[in-house]
Amino acid sequence: MNDDDELMTSFHSGQLHANAASVPDGLCWVSILSCLLLACSYVGSLYVWKSDLPRDHPAVIKRRFTSVLIVSALSPVFVWAWKEFTGIQTGPSLLALMGIRLEGLIPAIILPLLLTMVLFLGPLIHLAMDCPWGFMDGIKVVVDPCFWSLCLSDMRWLRNQVVAPLTEELVFRACMLPMLVPCAGPSTAIFTCPLFFGVAHFHHVIELLRFRQGTVSGIFLSAVFQFSYTAVFGAYTAFIFIRTGHLVGPVLCHSFCNYMGFPAVSTALDHPHRLTILSFYILGVVLFFLLIFSMTDPLFYGFPTPVCTLTSTPGSICS
Structure with missing residues:
Protein backbone atom coordinates (compact mmCIF):
# COMPACT_ATOMS: atom_id res chain seq x y z
CA MET A 1 0.00 0.00 0.00
CA ASN A 2 1.45 3.36 -1.00
CA ASP A 3 1.31 6.58 0.99
CA ASP A 4 -1.73 7.88 -0.89
CA ASP A 5 -3.69 4.70 -0.18
CA GLU A 6 -2.76 4.83 3.49
CA LEU A 7 -3.80 8.46 3.65
CA MET A 8 -7.18 7.73 2.05
CA THR A 9 -7.75 4.74 4.33
CA SER A 10 -6.93 6.81 7.39
CA PHE A 11 -9.21 9.58 6.18
CA HIS A 12 -12.19 7.27 5.64
CA SER A 13 -11.53 5.52 8.95
CA GLY A 14 -11.45 8.87 10.68
CA GLN A 15 -14.69 9.87 9.00
CA LEU A 16 -16.41 6.68 10.12
CA HIS A 17 -15.25 7.14 13.70
CA ALA A 18 -16.38 10.75 13.59
CA ASN A 19 -19.80 9.71 12.34
CA ALA A 20 -20.09 7.04 15.02
CA ALA A 21 -19.05 9.49 17.69
CA SER A 22 -21.61 12.02 16.52
CA VAL A 23 -24.52 9.64 17.16
CA PRO A 24 -26.31 11.10 20.19
CA ASP A 25 -27.36 9.11 23.22
CA GLY A 26 -30.93 7.88 23.11
CA LEU A 27 -31.04 8.05 19.32
CA CYS A 28 -32.68 4.64 19.00
CA TRP A 29 -35.48 5.52 21.41
CA VAL A 30 -36.16 8.78 19.61
CA SER A 31 -36.11 7.02 16.23
CA ILE A 32 -38.44 4.22 17.31
CA LEU A 33 -40.87 6.58 19.01
CA SER A 34 -40.85 8.85 15.95
CA SER A 41 -50.77 9.11 12.65
CA TYR A 42 -51.13 7.30 9.33
CA VAL A 43 -53.51 4.65 10.63
CA GLY A 44 -55.36 7.13 12.84
CA SER A 45 -56.06 9.35 9.85
CA LEU A 46 -58.18 6.56 8.40
CA TYR A 47 -60.54 6.72 11.37
CA VAL A 48 -61.07 10.44 11.83
CA TRP A 49 -64.19 10.06 9.71
CA LYS A 50 -67.14 8.44 11.47
CA SER A 51 -69.12 6.23 9.15
CA ASP A 52 -71.26 3.11 9.22
CA LEU A 53 -70.23 2.26 5.67
CA PRO A 54 -67.64 -0.45 4.83
CA ARG A 55 -64.10 0.50 3.82
CA ASP A 56 -64.69 -0.26 0.13
CA HIS A 57 -67.56 2.21 -0.20
CA PRO A 58 -66.53 5.06 -2.56
CA ALA A 59 -67.55 7.73 -0.04
CA VAL A 60 -65.35 6.16 2.65
CA ILE A 61 -62.44 5.81 0.24
CA LYS A 62 -62.67 9.46 -0.83
CA ARG A 63 -62.70 10.73 2.75
CA ARG A 64 -59.77 8.53 3.65
CA PHE A 65 -57.87 9.78 0.62
CA THR A 66 -58.14 13.27 2.05
CA SER A 67 -56.86 12.44 5.52
CA VAL A 68 -54.13 10.03 4.48
CA LEU A 69 -52.79 12.41 1.84
CA ILE A 70 -52.60 15.18 4.45
CA VAL A 71 -50.65 12.93 6.85
CA SER A 72 -48.38 11.79 4.03
CA ALA A 73 -47.72 15.37 2.94
CA LEU A 74 -46.78 16.22 6.54
CA SER A 75 -44.65 13.10 7.06
CA PRO A 76 -41.39 14.80 5.95
CA VAL A 77 -41.90 17.15 8.89
CA PHE A 78 -41.42 14.14 11.19
CA VAL A 79 -38.06 13.42 9.58
CA TRP A 80 -37.03 17.07 9.76
CA ALA A 81 -38.07 17.30 13.43
CA TRP A 82 -36.21 14.06 14.21
CA LYS A 83 -33.10 15.41 12.48
CA GLU A 84 -33.26 18.71 14.38
CA PHE A 85 -33.96 17.05 17.73
CA THR A 86 -31.20 14.45 17.47
CA GLY A 87 -28.67 16.75 15.83
CA ILE A 88 -27.80 14.14 13.20
CA GLN A 89 -25.57 15.68 10.54
CA THR A 90 -26.55 14.72 7.01
CA GLY A 91 -24.76 15.47 3.77
CA PRO A 92 -27.63 14.81 1.35
CA SER A 93 -30.75 16.97 1.43
CA LEU A 94 -33.90 15.87 3.23
CA LEU A 95 -35.61 15.05 -0.07
CA ALA A 96 -32.62 12.98 -1.22
CA LEU A 97 -32.66 11.02 2.04
CA MET A 98 -36.33 10.28 1.35
CA GLY A 99 -35.53 8.95 -2.11
CA ILE A 100 -36.76 11.94 -4.07
CA ARG A 101 -33.89 12.76 -6.44
CA LEU A 102 -32.96 12.68 -10.12
CA GLU A 103 -29.68 10.76 -10.09
CA GLY A 104 -30.27 7.17 -11.21
CA LEU A 105 -33.99 7.78 -11.68
CA ILE A 106 -34.43 5.80 -14.92
CA PRO A 107 -32.82 2.59 -13.58
CA ALA A 108 -34.83 3.06 -10.36
CA PHE A 120 -43.93 -13.25 -9.98
CA LEU A 121 -42.99 -15.14 -13.14
CA GLY A 122 -45.17 -18.12 -12.18
CA PRO A 123 -48.30 -16.07 -11.45
CA LEU A 124 -47.73 -14.01 -14.61
CA ILE A 125 -47.52 -17.15 -16.77
CA HIS A 126 -50.60 -18.50 -15.00
CA LEU A 127 -52.43 -15.25 -15.71
CA ALA A 128 -51.35 -15.28 -19.36
CA MET A 129 -52.54 -18.87 -19.85
CA ASP A 130 -55.99 -18.12 -18.46
CA CYS A 131 -56.38 -14.73 -20.11
CA PRO A 132 -58.99 -14.80 -22.92
CA TRP A 133 -57.22 -11.97 -24.75
CA GLY A 134 -54.39 -12.33 -27.21
CA PHE A 135 -51.19 -10.34 -26.84
CA MET A 136 -52.23 -7.67 -29.33
CA ASP A 137 -55.65 -7.39 -27.69
CA GLY A 138 -53.92 -6.71 -24.39
CA ILE A 139 -51.75 -4.02 -25.96
CA LYS A 140 -54.83 -2.36 -27.44
CA VAL A 141 -56.49 -2.28 -24.02
CA VAL A 142 -53.42 -0.81 -22.34
CA VAL A 143 -53.14 2.05 -24.85
CA ASP A 144 -56.88 2.72 -24.88
CA PRO A 145 -57.66 6.00 -23.03
CA CYS A 146 -61.10 4.66 -22.12
CA PHE A 147 -59.49 1.85 -20.14
CA TRP A 148 -57.45 4.29 -18.05
CA GLN A 161 -52.76 1.02 -7.32
CA VAL A 162 -51.94 4.66 -6.65
CA VAL A 163 -52.74 6.18 -3.26
CA ALA A 164 -51.89 3.24 -0.98
CA PRO A 165 -48.55 2.41 -2.67
CA LEU A 166 -47.48 6.05 -2.82
CA THR A 167 -48.46 7.06 0.71
CA GLU A 168 -47.40 3.84 2.42
CA GLU A 169 -43.99 3.78 0.79
CA LEU A 170 -43.51 7.47 1.53
CA VAL A 171 -44.42 7.09 5.20
CA PHE A 172 -43.16 3.59 6.03
CA ARG A 173 -40.02 3.52 3.90
CA ALA A 174 -38.93 6.99 2.78
CA CYS A 175 -39.56 8.62 6.16
CA MET A 176 -38.86 5.78 8.58
CA VAL A 181 -30.57 3.52 9.73
CA PRO A 182 -28.35 5.77 11.93
CA CYS A 183 -29.52 3.87 14.98
CA ALA A 184 -29.74 0.26 13.81
CA GLY A 185 -27.69 0.17 10.62
CA PRO A 186 -29.06 -0.67 7.16
CA SER A 187 -29.45 -4.44 7.61
CA THR A 188 -31.33 -4.25 10.91
CA ALA A 189 -33.42 -1.32 9.68
CA HIS A 204 -58.35 -4.15 9.11
CA VAL A 205 -59.28 -6.49 11.97
CA ILE A 206 -61.37 -3.72 13.52
CA GLU A 207 -63.44 -3.32 10.39
CA LEU A 208 -63.83 -7.05 9.78
CA LEU A 209 -65.05 -7.53 13.34
CA ARG A 210 -67.24 -4.46 13.14
CA PHE A 211 -69.05 -5.67 10.02
CA ARG A 212 -68.87 -9.33 11.12
CA GLN A 213 -67.15 -10.45 7.95
CA GLY A 214 -66.20 -13.90 9.22
CA THR A 215 -65.61 -15.69 12.49
CA VAL A 216 -63.39 -14.15 15.16
CA SER A 217 -60.78 -16.90 14.85
CA GLY A 218 -60.84 -16.68 11.06
CA ILE A 219 -60.41 -12.92 11.13
CA PHE A 220 -57.44 -13.11 13.49
CA LEU A 221 -55.81 -15.89 11.47
CA SER A 222 -56.24 -13.73 8.39
CA ALA A 223 -54.71 -10.79 10.26
CA VAL A 224 -51.69 -12.86 11.31
CA PHE A 225 -51.19 -14.00 7.72
CA GLN A 226 -51.54 -10.45 6.44
CA PHE A 227 -49.06 -9.19 9.04
CA SER A 228 -46.54 -11.84 7.98
CA TYR A 229 -47.01 -11.15 4.29
CA THR A 230 -46.85 -7.37 4.64
CA ALA A 231 -43.80 -7.62 6.90
CA VAL A 232 -41.92 -9.72 4.34
CA PHE A 233 -43.01 -7.42 1.54
CA GLY A 234 -42.03 -4.40 3.64
CA ALA A 235 -38.56 -5.84 4.15
CA TYR A 236 -38.23 -6.29 0.40
CA THR A 237 -39.22 -2.72 -0.45
CA ALA A 238 -37.01 -1.43 2.38
CA PHE A 239 -34.15 -3.37 0.80
CA ILE A 240 -34.92 -1.77 -2.56
CA PHE A 241 -35.12 1.69 -1.01
CA ILE A 242 -31.75 1.38 0.72
CA ARG A 243 -30.02 -0.21 -2.27
CA THR A 244 -31.38 2.25 -4.85
CA GLY A 245 -31.89 5.35 -2.73
CA HIS A 246 -35.12 6.02 -4.61
CA LEU A 247 -38.78 6.09 -3.59
CA VAL A 248 -40.15 5.36 -7.05
CA GLY A 249 -38.95 1.73 -7.15
CA PRO A 250 -40.74 0.64 -3.97
CA VAL A 251 -43.90 2.51 -5.05
CA LEU A 252 -44.04 0.75 -8.43
CA CYS A 253 -43.29 -2.64 -6.87
CA HIS A 254 -45.98 -2.04 -4.26
CA SER A 255 -48.53 -1.15 -6.92
CA PHE A 256 -47.62 -4.20 -8.98
CA CYS A 257 -47.89 -6.54 -5.98
CA ASN A 258 -51.25 -5.04 -5.04
CA TYR A 259 -52.44 -5.82 -8.56
CA MET A 260 -51.10 -9.37 -8.54
CA GLY A 261 -52.13 -10.24 -4.99
CA PHE A 262 -50.73 -13.22 -3.12
CA PRO A 263 -49.74 -16.00 -5.55
CA ALA A 264 -52.61 -18.47 -6.01
CA VAL A 265 -50.53 -21.59 -5.52
CA SER A 266 -53.54 -23.79 -4.74
CA THR A 267 -55.18 -22.76 -8.02
CA ALA A 268 -51.96 -23.47 -9.88
CA HIS A 273 -50.93 -27.18 -17.08
CA ARG A 274 -49.78 -27.21 -13.47
CA LEU A 275 -46.34 -28.65 -14.23
CA THR A 276 -45.58 -25.80 -16.62
CA ILE A 277 -46.91 -23.16 -14.24
CA LEU A 278 -45.13 -24.60 -11.20
CA SER A 279 -41.90 -24.78 -13.20
CA PHE A 280 -42.18 -21.05 -13.86
CA TYR A 281 -42.95 -20.48 -10.18
CA ILE A 282 -39.69 -22.19 -9.25
CA LEU A 283 -37.75 -20.53 -12.08
CA GLY A 284 -38.99 -17.11 -11.01
CA VAL A 285 -37.92 -17.60 -7.39
CA VAL A 286 -34.49 -18.94 -8.40
CA LEU A 287 -33.86 -16.09 -10.85
CA PHE A 288 -35.07 -13.57 -8.28
CA PHE A 289 -32.47 -14.62 -5.72
CA LEU A 290 -29.77 -14.80 -8.39
CA LEU A 291 -30.54 -11.28 -9.63
CA ILE A 292 -31.58 -9.44 -6.47
CA PHE A 293 -28.17 -7.93 -5.71
CA SER A 294 -27.04 -7.31 -9.28
CA MET A 295 -30.27 -5.55 -10.30
CA THR A 296 -30.21 -3.36 -7.20
CA ASP A 297 -26.50 -2.54 -7.37
CA GLY A 302 -25.63 6.82 -7.63
CA PHE A 303 -23.16 5.38 -5.13
CA PRO A 304 -23.42 5.71 -2.20
CA THR A 305 -27.17 6.02 -1.88
CA PRO A 306 -28.19 8.93 0.39
CA VAL A 307 -29.62 6.84 3.23
CA CYS A 308 -26.38 4.82 3.41
CA THR A 309 -24.45 7.98 4.24
CA LEU A 310 -26.25 8.09 7.59
CA THR A 311 -24.35 5.14 9.05
CA SER A 312 -20.70 4.49 9.83
CA THR A 313 -21.18 0.75 9.23
CA PRO A 314 -22.93 0.50 5.85
CA GLY A 315 -22.09 -3.19 5.30
CA SER A 316 -22.78 -5.19 2.16
CA ILE A 317 -26.34 -3.87 1.82
CA CYS A 318 -25.01 -0.46 0.80
CA SER A 319 -22.32 -1.67 -1.58
Whole structure:
Protein backbone atom coordinates (compact mmCIF):
# COMPACT_ATOMS: atom_id res chain seq x y z
CA MET A 1 0.00 0.00 0.00
CA ASN A 2 1.45 3.36 -1.00
CA ASP A 3 1.31 6.58 0.99
CA ASP A 4 -1.73 7.88 -0.89
CA ASP A 5 -3.69 4.70 -0.18
CA GLU A 6 -2.76 4.83 3.49
CA LEU A 7 -3.80 8.46 3.65
CA MET A 8 -7.18 7.73 2.05
CA THR A 9 -7.75 4.74 4.33
CA SER A 10 -6.93 6.81 7.39
CA PHE A 11 -9.21 9.58 6.18
CA HIS A 12 -12.19 7.27 5.64
CA SER A 13 -11.53 5.52 8.95
CA GLY A 14 -11.45 8.87 10.68
CA GLN A 15 -14.69 9.87 9.00
CA LEU A 16 -16.41 6.68 10.12
CA HIS A 17 -15.25 7.14 13.70
CA ALA A 18 -16.38 10.75 13.59
CA ASN A 19 -19.80 9.71 12.34
CA ALA A 20 -20.09 7.04 15.02
CA ALA A 21 -19.05 9.49 17.69
CA SER A 22 -21.61 12.02 16.52
CA VAL A 23 -24.52 9.64 17.16
CA PRO A 24 -26.31 11.10 20.19
CA ASP A 25 -27.36 9.11 23.22
CA GLY A 26 -30.93 7.88 23.11
CA LEU A 27 -31.04 8.05 19.32
CA CYS A 28 -32.68 4.64 19.00
CA TRP A 29 -35.48 5.52 21.41
CA VAL A 30 -36.16 8.78 19.61
CA SER A 31 -36.11 7.02 16.23
CA ILE A 32 -38.44 4.22 17.31
CA LEU A 33 -40.87 6.58 19.01
CA SER A 34 -40.85 8.85 15.95
CA CYS A 35 -41.63 5.90 13.68
CA LEU A 36 -44.35 4.70 16.03
CA LEU A 37 -45.92 8.16 16.13
CA LEU A 38 -45.77 8.37 12.35
CA ALA A 39 -47.40 4.94 11.96
CA CYS A 40 -50.14 5.83 14.45
CA SER A 41 -50.77 9.11 12.65
CA TYR A 42 -51.13 7.30 9.33
CA VAL A 43 -53.51 4.65 10.63
CA GLY A 44 -55.36 7.13 12.84
CA SER A 45 -56.06 9.35 9.85
CA LEU A 46 -58.18 6.56 8.40
CA TYR A 47 -60.54 6.72 11.37
CA VAL A 48 -61.07 10.44 11.83
CA TRP A 49 -64.19 10.06 9.71
CA LYS A 50 -67.14 8.44 11.47
CA SER A 51 -69.12 6.23 9.15
CA ASP A 52 -71.26 3.11 9.22
CA LEU A 53 -70.23 2.26 5.67
CA PRO A 54 -67.64 -0.45 4.83
CA ARG A 55 -64.10 0.50 3.82
CA ASP A 56 -64.69 -0.26 0.13
CA HIS A 57 -67.56 2.21 -0.20
CA PRO A 58 -66.53 5.06 -2.56
CA ALA A 59 -67.55 7.73 -0.04
CA VAL A 60 -65.35 6.16 2.65
CA ILE A 61 -62.44 5.81 0.24
CA LYS A 62 -62.67 9.46 -0.83
CA ARG A 63 -62.70 10.73 2.75
CA ARG A 64 -59.77 8.53 3.65
CA PHE A 65 -57.87 9.78 0.62
CA THR A 66 -58.14 13.27 2.05
CA SER A 67 -56.86 12.44 5.52
CA VAL A 68 -54.13 10.03 4.48
CA LEU A 69 -52.79 12.41 1.84
CA ILE A 70 -52.60 15.18 4.45
CA VAL A 71 -50.65 12.93 6.85
CA SER A 72 -48.38 11.79 4.03
CA ALA A 73 -47.72 15.37 2.94
CA LEU A 74 -46.78 16.22 6.54
CA SER A 75 -44.65 13.10 7.06
CA PRO A 76 -41.39 14.80 5.95
CA VAL A 77 -41.90 17.15 8.89
CA PHE A 78 -41.42 14.14 11.19
CA VAL A 79 -38.06 13.42 9.58
CA TRP A 80 -37.03 17.07 9.76
CA ALA A 81 -38.07 17.30 13.43
CA TRP A 82 -36.21 14.06 14.21
CA LYS A 83 -33.10 15.41 12.48
CA GLU A 84 -33.26 18.71 14.38
CA PHE A 85 -33.96 17.05 17.73
CA THR A 86 -31.20 14.45 17.47
CA GLY A 87 -28.67 16.75 15.83
CA ILE A 88 -27.80 14.14 13.20
CA GLN A 89 -25.57 15.68 10.54
CA THR A 90 -26.55 14.72 7.01
CA GLY A 91 -24.76 15.47 3.77
CA PRO A 92 -27.63 14.81 1.35
CA SER A 93 -30.75 16.97 1.43
CA LEU A 94 -33.90 15.87 3.23
CA LEU A 95 -35.61 15.05 -0.07
CA ALA A 96 -32.62 12.98 -1.22
CA LEU A 97 -32.66 11.02 2.04
CA MET A 98 -36.33 10.28 1.35
CA GLY A 99 -35.53 8.95 -2.11
CA ILE A 100 -36.76 11.94 -4.07
CA ARG A 101 -33.89 12.76 -6.44
CA LEU A 102 -32.96 12.68 -10.12
CA GLU A 103 -29.68 10.76 -10.09
CA GLY A 104 -30.27 7.17 -11.21
CA LEU A 105 -33.99 7.78 -11.68
CA ILE A 106 -34.43 5.80 -14.92
CA PRO A 107 -32.82 2.59 -13.58
CA ALA A 108 -34.83 3.06 -10.36
CA ILE A 109 -38.05 3.08 -12.39
CA ILE A 110 -37.20 0.02 -14.48
CA LEU A 111 -34.94 -2.44 -12.63
CA PRO A 112 -36.74 -3.00 -9.29
CA LEU A 113 -40.06 -3.49 -11.10
CA LEU A 114 -38.47 -5.97 -13.50
CA LEU A 115 -36.95 -7.82 -10.55
CA THR A 116 -40.36 -8.05 -8.89
CA MET A 117 -41.92 -9.30 -12.11
CA VAL A 118 -39.26 -12.01 -12.23
CA LEU A 119 -40.33 -13.11 -8.74
CA PHE A 120 -43.93 -13.25 -9.98
CA LEU A 121 -42.99 -15.14 -13.14
CA GLY A 122 -45.17 -18.12 -12.18
CA PRO A 123 -48.30 -16.07 -11.45
CA LEU A 124 -47.73 -14.01 -14.61
CA ILE A 125 -47.52 -17.15 -16.77
CA HIS A 126 -50.60 -18.50 -15.00
CA LEU A 127 -52.43 -15.25 -15.71
CA ALA A 128 -51.35 -15.28 -19.36
CA MET A 129 -52.54 -18.87 -19.85
CA ASP A 130 -55.99 -18.12 -18.46
CA CYS A 131 -56.38 -14.73 -20.11
CA PRO A 132 -58.99 -14.80 -22.92
CA TRP A 133 -57.22 -11.97 -24.75
CA GLY A 134 -54.39 -12.33 -27.21
CA PHE A 135 -51.19 -10.34 -26.84
CA MET A 136 -52.23 -7.67 -29.33
CA ASP A 137 -55.65 -7.39 -27.69
CA GLY A 138 -53.92 -6.71 -24.39
CA ILE A 139 -51.75 -4.02 -25.96
CA LYS A 140 -54.83 -2.36 -27.44
CA VAL A 141 -56.49 -2.28 -24.02
CA VAL A 142 -53.42 -0.81 -22.34
CA VAL A 143 -53.14 2.05 -24.85
CA ASP A 144 -56.88 2.72 -24.88
CA PRO A 145 -57.66 6.00 -23.03
CA CYS A 146 -61.10 4.66 -22.12
CA PHE A 147 -59.49 1.85 -20.14
CA TRP A 148 -57.45 4.29 -18.05
CA SER A 149 -60.45 6.57 -17.67
CA LEU A 150 -62.41 3.68 -16.15
CA CYS A 151 -59.50 2.84 -13.85
CA LEU A 152 -59.12 6.41 -12.64
CA SER A 153 -62.83 6.66 -11.95
CA ASP A 154 -62.75 3.50 -9.81
CA MET A 155 -62.03 4.49 -6.20
CA ARG A 156 -60.82 1.04 -5.22
CA TRP A 157 -58.40 0.94 -8.15
CA LEU A 158 -57.06 4.36 -7.22
CA ARG A 159 -56.64 3.27 -3.62
CA ASN A 160 -54.92 -0.03 -4.37
CA GLN A 161 -52.76 1.02 -7.32
CA VAL A 162 -51.94 4.66 -6.65
CA VAL A 163 -52.74 6.18 -3.26
CA ALA A 164 -51.89 3.24 -0.98
CA PRO A 165 -48.55 2.41 -2.67
CA LEU A 166 -47.48 6.05 -2.82
CA THR A 167 -48.46 7.06 0.71
CA GLU A 168 -47.40 3.84 2.42
CA GLU A 169 -43.99 3.78 0.79
CA LEU A 170 -43.51 7.47 1.53
CA VAL A 171 -44.42 7.09 5.20
CA PHE A 172 -43.16 3.59 6.03
CA ARG A 173 -40.02 3.52 3.90
CA ALA A 174 -38.93 6.99 2.78
CA CYS A 175 -39.56 8.62 6.16
CA MET A 176 -38.86 5.78 8.58
CA LEU A 177 -35.67 4.32 7.12
CA PRO A 178 -33.64 7.57 7.39
CA MET A 179 -34.60 7.64 11.07
CA LEU A 180 -33.80 3.96 11.70
CA VAL A 181 -30.57 3.52 9.73
CA PRO A 182 -28.35 5.77 11.93
CA CYS A 183 -29.52 3.87 14.98
CA ALA A 184 -29.74 0.26 13.81
CA GLY A 185 -27.69 0.17 10.62
CA PRO A 186 -29.06 -0.67 7.16
CA SER A 187 -29.45 -4.44 7.61
CA THR A 188 -31.33 -4.25 10.91
CA ALA A 189 -33.42 -1.32 9.68
CA ILE A 190 -34.61 -3.42 6.73
CA PHE A 191 -36.19 -5.89 9.15
CA THR A 192 -37.27 -3.36 11.77
CA CYS A 193 -39.10 -0.97 9.47
CA PRO A 194 -41.62 -3.58 8.19
CA LEU A 195 -42.81 -4.26 11.74
CA PHE A 196 -44.42 -0.82 11.81
CA PHE A 197 -45.86 -1.51 8.36
CA GLY A 198 -47.22 -4.91 9.35
CA VAL A 199 -48.76 -3.71 12.60
CA ALA A 200 -50.36 -0.80 10.74
CA HIS A 201 -52.37 -3.32 8.70
CA PHE A 202 -53.93 -4.80 11.84
CA HIS A 203 -56.52 -2.04 11.72
CA HIS A 204 -58.35 -4.15 9.11
CA VAL A 205 -59.28 -6.49 11.97
CA ILE A 206 -61.37 -3.72 13.52
CA GLU A 207 -63.44 -3.32 10.39
CA LEU A 208 -63.83 -7.05 9.78
CA LEU A 209 -65.05 -7.53 13.34
CA ARG A 210 -67.24 -4.46 13.14
CA PHE A 211 -69.05 -5.67 10.02
CA ARG A 212 -68.87 -9.33 11.12
CA GLN A 213 -67.15 -10.45 7.95
CA GLY A 214 -66.20 -13.90 9.22
CA THR A 215 -65.61 -15.69 12.49
CA VAL A 216 -63.39 -14.15 15.16
CA SER A 217 -60.78 -16.90 14.85
CA GLY A 218 -60.84 -16.68 11.06
CA ILE A 219 -60.41 -12.92 11.13
CA PHE A 220 -57.44 -13.11 13.49
CA LEU A 221 -55.81 -15.89 11.47
CA SER A 222 -56.24 -13.73 8.39
CA ALA A 223 -54.71 -10.79 10.26
CA VAL A 224 -51.69 -12.86 11.31
CA PHE A 225 -51.19 -14.00 7.72
CA GLN A 226 -51.54 -10.45 6.44
CA PHE A 227 -49.06 -9.19 9.04
CA SER A 228 -46.54 -11.84 7.98
CA TYR A 229 -47.01 -11.15 4.29
CA THR A 230 -46.85 -7.37 4.64
CA ALA A 231 -43.80 -7.62 6.90
CA VAL A 232 -41.92 -9.72 4.34
CA PHE A 233 -43.01 -7.42 1.54
CA GLY A 234 -42.03 -4.40 3.64
CA ALA A 235 -38.56 -5.84 4.15
CA TYR A 236 -38.23 -6.29 0.40
CA THR A 237 -39.22 -2.72 -0.45
CA ALA A 238 -37.01 -1.43 2.38
CA PHE A 239 -34.15 -3.37 0.80
CA ILE A 240 -34.92 -1.77 -2.56
CA PHE A 241 -35.12 1.69 -1.01
CA ILE A 242 -31.75 1.38 0.72
CA ARG A 243 -30.02 -0.21 -2.27
CA THR A 244 -31.38 2.25 -4.85
CA GLY A 245 -31.89 5.35 -2.73
CA HIS A 246 -35.12 6.02 -4.61
CA LEU A 247 -38.78 6.09 -3.59
CA VAL A 248 -40.15 5.36 -7.05
CA GLY A 249 -38.95 1.73 -7.15
CA PRO A 250 -40.74 0.64 -3.97
CA VAL A 251 -43.90 2.51 -5.05
CA LEU A 252 -44.04 0.75 -8.43
CA CYS A 253 -43.29 -2.64 -6.87
CA HIS A 254 -45.98 -2.04 -4.26
CA SER A 255 -48.53 -1.15 -6.92
CA PHE A 256 -47.62 -4.20 -8.98
CA CYS A 257 -47.89 -6.54 -5.98
CA ASN A 258 -51.25 -5.04 -5.04
CA TYR A 259 -52.44 -5.82 -8.56
CA MET A 260 -51.10 -9.37 -8.54
CA GLY A 261 -52.13 -10.24 -4.99
CA PHE A 262 -50.73 -13.22 -3.12
CA PRO A 263 -49.74 -16.00 -5.55
CA ALA A 264 -52.61 -18.47 -6.01
CA VAL A 265 -50.53 -21.59 -5.52
CA SER A 266 -53.54 -23.79 -4.74
CA THR A 267 -55.18 -22.76 -8.02
CA ALA A 268 -51.96 -23.47 -9.88
CA LEU A 269 -51.86 -26.97 -8.39
CA ASP A 270 -55.31 -27.69 -9.84
CA HIS A 271 -54.53 -26.20 -13.26
CA PRO A 272 -54.42 -28.54 -16.30
CA HIS A 273 -50.93 -27.18 -17.08
CA ARG A 274 -49.78 -27.21 -13.47
CA LEU A 275 -46.34 -28.65 -14.23
CA THR A 276 -45.58 -25.80 -16.62
CA ILE A 277 -46.91 -23.16 -14.24
CA LEU A 278 -45.13 -24.60 -11.20
CA SER A 279 -41.90 -24.78 -13.20
CA PHE A 280 -42.18 -21.05 -13.86
CA TYR A 281 -42.95 -20.48 -10.18
CA ILE A 282 -39.69 -22.19 -9.25
CA LEU A 283 -37.75 -20.53 -12.08
CA GLY A 284 -38.99 -17.11 -11.01
CA VAL A 285 -37.92 -17.60 -7.39
CA VAL A 286 -34.49 -18.94 -8.40
CA LEU A 287 -33.86 -16.09 -10.85
CA PHE A 288 -35.07 -13.57 -8.28
CA PHE A 289 -32.47 -14.62 -5.72
CA LEU A 290 -29.77 -14.80 -8.39
CA LEU A 291 -30.54 -11.28 -9.63
CA ILE A 292 -31.58 -9.44 -6.47
CA PHE A 293 -28.17 -7.93 -5.71
CA SER A 294 -27.04 -7.31 -9.28
CA MET A 295 -30.27 -5.55 -10.30
CA THR A 296 -30.21 -3.36 -7.20
CA ASP A 297 -26.50 -2.54 -7.37
CA PRO A 298 -26.09 0.99 -5.94
CA LEU A 299 -23.71 1.81 -8.79
CA PHE A 300 -26.75 2.01 -11.09
CA TYR A 301 -28.43 4.59 -8.89
CA GLY A 302 -25.63 6.82 -7.63
CA PHE A 303 -23.16 5.38 -5.13
CA PRO A 304 -23.42 5.71 -2.20
CA THR A 305 -27.17 6.02 -1.88
CA PRO A 306 -28.19 8.93 0.39
CA VAL A 307 -29.62 6.84 3.23
CA CYS A 308 -26.38 4.82 3.41
CA THR A 309 -24.45 7.98 4.24
CA LEU A 310 -26.25 8.09 7.59
CA THR A 311 -24.35 5.14 9.05
CA SER A 312 -20.70 4.49 9.83
CA THR A 313 -21.18 0.75 9.23
CA PRO A 314 -22.93 0.50 5.85
CA GLY A 315 -22.09 -3.19 5.30
CA SER A 316 -22.78 -5.19 2.16
CA ILE A 317 -26.34 -3.87 1.82
CA CYS A 318 -25.01 -0.46 0.80
CA SER A 319 -22.32 -1.67 -1.58
